[in-house]
Amino acid sequence: MEADETFREMDEIRRRGRRSNAPTMIDVARGAGVSIATVSAFLNGTSNVSPELTQRIEAAIATIGYERNAIARSLKTGATHTIGLTVADIRNPFFTDVVATIQNVLGRAGFAVMLCSSDEDTAKQDEQIKLLLERMVDGLIIAPAGEDEVMRRLVKSTRKPVVLIDRMIEGLGVDAVLLDNTEAVSEAVRYLTGLGHRRIGYISGTPNTTTGRDRLEGYRRALAAAGIVLDPSLIRDGRFREADGYRAAMQLMTLPERPTALFSANNLMVIGAMRAIRDLGLTCPADISVASMDDFVWADIFGPRLTTVAQPVEAIGEQAARLLLDRLAGNAPPEPKVLTLRGRLMIRNSCAPLTVSQSA
Amino acid sequence: MEADETFREMDEIRRRGRRSNAPTMIDVARGAGVSIATVSAFLNGTSNVSPELTQRIEAAIATIGYERNAIARSLKTGATHTIGLTVADIRNPFFTDVVATIQNVLGRAGFAVMLCSSDEDTAKQDEQIKLLLERMVDGLIIAPAGEDEVMRRLVKSTRKPVVLIDRMIEGLGVDAVLLDNTEAVSEAVRYLTGLGHRRIGYISGTPNTTTGRDRLEGYRRALAAAGIVLDPSLIRDGRFREADGYRAAMQLMTLPERPTALFSANNLMVIGAMRAIRDLGLTCPADISVASMDDFVWADIFGPRLTTVAQPVEAIGEQAARLLLDRLAGNAPPEPKVLTLRGRLMIRNSCAPLTVSQSA
DNA sequence: AAGGCTAATCGAAACGTTTCGCTGGTGTCA
DNA sequence: TGACACCAGCGAAACGTTTCGATTAGCCTT
Numbered sequence: 001m002e003a004d005e006t007f008r009e010m011d012e013i014r015r016r017g018r019r020s021n022a023p024t025m026i027d028v029a030r031g032a033g034v035s036i037a038t039v040s041a042f043l044n045g046t047s048n049v050s051p052e053l054t055q056r057i058e059a060a061i062a063t064i065g066y067e068r069n070a071i072a073r074s075l076k077t078g079a080t081h082t083i084g085l086t087v088a089d090i091r092n093p094f095f096t097d098v099v100a101t102i103q104n105v106l107g108r109a110g111f112a113v114m115l116c117s118s119d120e121d122t123a124k125q126d127e128q129i130k131l132l133l134e135r136m137v138d139g140l141i142i143a144p145a146g147e148d149e150v151m152r153r154l155v156k157s158t159r160k161p162v163v164l165i166d167r168m169i170e171g172l173g174v175d176a177v178l179l180d181n182t183e184a185v186s187e188a189v190r191y192l193t194g195l196g197h198r199r200i201g202y203i204s205g206t207p208n209t210t211t212g213r214d215r216l217e218g219y220r221r222a223l224a225a226a227g228i229v230l231d232p233s234l235i236r237d238g239r240f241r242e243a244d245g246y247r248a249a250m251q252l253m254t255l256p257e258r259p260t261a262l263f264s265a266n267n268l269m270v271i272g273a274m275r276a277i278r279d280l281g282l283t284c285p286a287d288i289s290v291a292s293m294d295d296f297v298w299a300d301i302f303g304p305r306l307t308t309v310a311q312p313v314e315a316i317g318e319q320a321a322r323l324l325l326d327r328l329a330g331n332a333p334p335e336p337k338v339l340t341l342r343g344r345l346m347i348r349n350s351c352a353p354l355t356v357s358q359s360a
Numbered sequence: 361m362e363a364d365e366t367f368r369e370m371d372e373i374r375r376r377g378r379r380s381n382a383p384t385m386i387d388v389a390r391g392a393g394v395s396i397a398t399v400s401a402f403l404n405g406t407s408n409v410s411p412e413l414t415q416r417i418e419a420a421i422a423t424i425g426y427e428r429n430a431i432a433r434s435l436k437t438g439a440t441h442t443i444g445l446t447v448a449d450i451r452n453p454f455f456t457d458v459v460a461t462i463q464n465v466l467g468r469a470g471f472a473v474m475l476c477s478s479d480e481d482t483a484k485q486d487e488q489i490k491l492l493l494e495r496m497v498d499g500l501i502i503a504p505a506g507e508d509e510v511m512r513r514l515v516k517s518t519r520k521p522v523v524l525i526d527r528m529i530e531g532l533g534v535d536a537v538l539l540d541n542t543e544a545v546s547e548a549v550r551y552l553t554g555l556g557h558r559r560i561g562y563i564s565g566t567p568n569t570t571t572g573r574d575r576l577e578g579y580r581r582a583l584a585a586a587g588i589v590l591d592p593s594l595i596r597d598g599r600f601r602e603a604d605g606y607r608a609a610m611q612l613m614t615l616p617e618r619p620t621a622l623f624s625a626n627n628l629m630v631i632g633a634m635r636a637i638r639d640l641g642l643t644c645p646a647d648i649s650v651a652s653m654d655d656f657v658w659a660d661i662f663g664p665r666l667t668t669v670a671q672p673v674e675a676i677g678e679q680a681a682r683l684l685l686d687r688l689a690g691n692a693p694p695e696p697k698v699l700t701l702r703g704r705l706m707i708r709n710s711c712a713p714l715t716v717s718q719s720a
Numbered sequence: 721a722a723g724g725c726t727a728a729t730c731g732a733a734a735c736g737t738t739t740c741g742c743t744g745g746t747g748t749c750a
Numbered sequence: 751t752g753a754c755a756c757c758a759g760c761g762a763a764a765c766g767t768t769t770c771g772a773t774t775a776g777c778c779t780t
Binding site: 024025026036037040041044046068069070071072073074075076077 | 765766767768769
């Protein structure tokens with residue numbers, strides 16, 4: 001009976017839980033014989049604390065094993081020192097490279113990063129942005145999966161600084177760091193036309209993104225510059241994903257009059273395309289020339305050594321983080337800043353000049 | 361004068377800031393003419409709210425544009441619905457694959473993921489674990505960069521559930537999901553000895569990790585099984601990183617009596633190794649056979665098509681997330697659970713039988 | 721010697737929620 | 751017609767910090 005009652009009582013105490021478990025500043029204050037205001041002042045260096053009390057507080061913290069509760073702190077200060085980051089696809093090495101440098105420069109500035117991957121799904125993306133905002137991140141870096149009304153509303157209504165990377169969304173009035181996609185693709189496709197190719201298949205990215213559209217525009221311009229009329233059947237949507245890239249390449253390569261070259265609007269799709277080419281029993285570049293946006297670390301080592309347009313991944317991450325940090329610090333002009341960087345064509349051996357047998 | 365004063369006043373109000381900016385539950389309550397307790401009850405479905413009030417609250421929320429402050433909520437409830445995740449290297453596709461599935465299953469269960477990359481640096485890792493704990497994550501998944509006292513203390517003193525992935529740390533008493541590394545490497549190296557190789561260079565991972573040690577043990581066992589005495593000069597530390605893998609391979613391949621095969625203890629290092637082989641003007645597998653831990657999506661498509669041991673990345677992520685979720689739900693037995701999964705040898709064409717010219 | 725200044729310390733009111741226990745009104749049963 | 755249980759709704763006390771203004775005490779001026 002008695003034991004039973006004791007248990008119930010203990011349970012009651014735990015449930016009501018004055019404290020879940022961890023020691024608080026109050027415990028430290030008590031242990032050091034000072035007020036909690038003084039403990040806080042010491043912890044933050046907000047105001048001078050005498051050597052005497054400093055020592056006592058330090059001792060109390062050590063013996064109790066106190067650790068500051070960042071949640072309570074955030075509630076009070078309104079700052080979480082956390083920034084939210086959503087990328088369209090965390091398995092895409094382009095994004096992980098960018099993420100890694102963002103994390104480094106932000107980390108050095110004392111910010112943690114909360115990372116989400118929307119998997120190229122705008123619904124998921126909306127949910128994640130909402131979630132991050134709800135968690136009171138101090139700022140947001142977004143590599144959009146695409147645009148929709150929900151996200152526009154979300155971004156527009158928040159007062160937190162936002163910076164877009166990789167893909168632009170017009171009319172949001174926020175900072176962005178982008179690539180000159182049109183020129184990047186145009187240069188690569190001009191290289192292809194320069195090799196004599198005239199039927200160039202294009203595996204496009206999501207048309208719901210500026211990268212998708214701008215890159216396609218680069219393709220158009222390069223063809224126009226070479227005086228080639230655009231054949232719509234040579235353009236297939238690969239949705240920036242490996243599996244869809246495979247499908248797109250399959251369709252292109254089984255066309256009655258098949259292309260002699262293929263350009264992929266990103267790295268994931270070109271892997272799918274190469275898989276399709278292999279499955280078809282064809283070889284690159286003998287049967288088909290291939291080039292792509294986005295570089296790989298291994299592109300120079302494994303064959304066929306892919307010709308690609310490398311993006312300045314580190315610069316992108318670095319600039320995005322700096323832009324956000326500037327906004328956070330408040331020392332940035334009100335008008336949005338958009339940075340446009342340039343890609344670099346890496347010519348390797350996956351593209352061959354057009355041969356007579358091919359052009360026949 | 362008057363304007364001046366008004367400004368000062370506004371400033372004062374803002375500075376003291378009853379509210380930083382966003383509408384709170386108080387505003388909703390006022391707008392709907394109910395108490396904040398009722399708003400909270402409605403929002404959480406904690407208790408019944410009459411249709412009448414429900415409607416008024418919903419209307420108020422919509423017109424005000426209220427969004428719940430998760431920070432305040434967490435402070436009260438002691439739960440953040442966020443789990444911390446640190447991986448040794450975010451650029452390593454093995455980790456991103458695992459992270460992606462962890463994020464998916466955790467996301468489906470209503471948890472956000474706070475992701476950090478320690479870049480194979482234990483000091484950085486300690487800092488990040490501390491940071492995540494400070495931010496009151498509900499649980500922790502760690503792919504350790506290595507072990508040190510700080511992290512042991514941190515993990516042991518927290519009451520939050522922790523699960524280790526990829527690399528084990530003994531004596532922590534936490535859940536873990538691992539690979540049978542010794543067997544995985546042993547199988548691959550046996551394959552090499554089966555092809556007749558006797559001088560097999562080994563590019564090892566950080567000895568500070570169980571993966572590093574267990575994989576090396578697999579190498580030892582396979583040699584022993586083939587009756588080959590281990591030559592220590594054939595083992596070089598590549599620290600699980602591409603650049604160090606390059607260096608290790610360079611050293612091995614410039615040995616007076618150079619190996620006829622190379623095994624790399626992870627994916628990043630094998631890229632470095634292949635780069636070294638290329639820079640040396642050698643070709644794989646004619647001059648040197650190469651095999652590695654960890655598979656690549658593109659391994660089957662680009663040449664030489666690498667022979668690897670594939671890890672069940674999805675299963676690892678899935679199990680880790682489930683383990684954590686079980687602990688969080690409280691329906692897990694007290695003793696730690698450690699799951700050991702098996703790798704799968706993917707034989708491709710980067711390994712050739714030993715030729716007479718090589719063995720000479 | 722009195723007044724004023726500075727520096728160190730503290731008390732207490734927030735921050736935006738959740739939740740416990742209480743109230744008052746309604747319906748049910750004896 | 752009471753007694754009772756029940757339900758919706760509410761007031762107010764937390765959660766663990768930060769921060770503002772007040773209170774000392776010591777010291778320097780004049």
